[in-house]
Amino acid sequence: MATDKQTKIRTKTHDGVTDVLVLVSHPMETGLRTDPKTKEKVPPHFIQKMSFFLNGKEVVSTDLSTAVSKDPLIGIKLKGAKPGAKLKVTWSDNKGESGSEETTIN
Amino acid sequence: MKKIFLFMAVLGVFAATSPAAISDPATDLKNFQAFFKKKFPTVPFDEYSNGLYALPGFEAYKEQWTMYNEFPPFELGLAIGEKMWEKPFKNGKTYASCFKNGGKNIAQGYPYWDEATQKVRTAEMDLNACLKKNGEPEFTDLDKNQGARVKLAQLTAYFYSLSKGQRIKIDVSSPGSVKAYEEGKKFWWSRRGQLNFSCANCHMELAGKNFGGNQPLSAALGHTTAWPAQRLEWGRLETIHQRYKTCNKQVRAKPLKHGSEIYNHLQLYETYMSSGLPLTAPAMRN
Numbered sequence: 398m399a400t401d402k403q404t405k406i407r408t409k410t411h412d413g414v415t416d417v418l419v420l421v422s423h424p425m426e427t428g429l430r431t432d433p434k435t436k437e438k439v440p441p442h443f444i445q446k447m448s449f450f451l452n453g454k455e456v457v458s459t460d461l462s463t464a465v466s467k468d469p470l471i472g473i474k475l476k477g478a479k480p481g482a483k484l485k486v487t488w489s490d491n492k493g494e495s496g497s498e499e500t501t502i503n
Numbered sequence: 504m505k506k507i508f509l510f511m512a513v514l515g516v517f518a519a520t521s522p523a524a525i526s527d528p529a530t531d532l533k534n535f536q537a538f539f540k541k542k543f544p545t546v547p548f549d550e551y552s553n554g555l556y557a558l559p560g561f562e563a564y565k566e567q568w569t570m571y572n573e574f575p576p577f578e579l580g581l582a583i584g585e586k587m588w589e590k591p592f593k594n595g596k597t598y599a600s601c602f603k604n605g606g607k608n609i610a611q612g613y614p615y616w617d618e619a620t621q622k623v624r625t626a627e628m629d630l631n632a633c634l635k636k637n638g639e640p641e642f643t644d645l646d647k648n649q650g651a652r653v654k655l656a657q658l659t660a661y662f663y664s665l666s667k668g669q670r671i672k673i674d675v676s677s678p679g680s681v682k683a684y685e686e687g688k689k690f691w692w693s694r695r696g697q698l699n700f701s702c703a704n705c706h707m708e709l710a711g712k713n714f715g716g717n718q719p720l721s722a723a724l725g726h727t728t729a730w731p732a733q734r735l736e737w738g739r740l741e742t743i744h745q746r747y748k749t750c751n752k753q754v755r756a757k758p759l760k761h762g763s764e765i766y767n768h769l770q771l772y773e774t775y776m777s778s779g780l781p782l783t784a785p786a787m788r789n
Binding site (some may be wrong): 403405407418422459465468470 | 573578
């Protein structure tokens, strides 16, 4: 399913360890919040799975839940990723929306 | 009797003209910036653009702020602003057509005194005017409609980002602009609210201190360079007028309307006082 949400990725390599940061614009609704206008519960809407692929091979997979904040910033560390390698991140949420972004490690 | 009247009239004239003669904007600017140089002798002038993070004693805040700047969350809002800026209107024109130099490197002159309408104009006003000129719906009801206000803030943030690093240069040479400037100055220095604070109380005398434990007070110098900004508390880009409103609320005064004339004048005064500082908007703020 297509999405209007942005995914941004940034990497920084230092002493053979690559810091990867991913920023996603996502409401991350828990389902417990009440809409101040309609007084109804806002349905839950949150990212469930986020995976990282290095040159097409899955290297990190995370299970996220409602405990993660709105517009989450997720960071991972990769060891031994070579400069020029392709890194791809994909995420999918409980409503079936998904997004992905690709970058080259520098 | 006649002589007494004449004498009083002369006195009256003196009373009316002398304060204006003592404090012209250029002298005010010199005194204002000298005040901070004396208060924080270790802070280099350009650093004031970084707001409270430049001040001594706020190292812990600065550390946090530097971490945030690795991947600042306002980039999401800024990207939306960029999209709005680039997207053509129905008549094929874009926002860039309404501004000199396509909107690049001109934000350092905002807000400015407009001779034609005899009013101070902010970037937000010009962006809205651009929409009107091209027959598009404007951003309205900015006090209540958070969605519209945030969108305008994102757009303004992108407009300011096109002028990043430019040094603030405000023209207050015409008599009309001096009058607006004086009004903004009056607002800045007058006390208000249940707490009876003026803007100057917190952001000049108490600058560099923590208010109520968890509200670091920034120096007035460099206030406007970072706006529209994203506050950690808000989690979204907001306009400077929204900040003025919340500032007024914090001293328990009734906030004015978004885009009201007196806020424009205050913005003119504040921005003029930061003359010479580079623009850093958009930025993260506490």
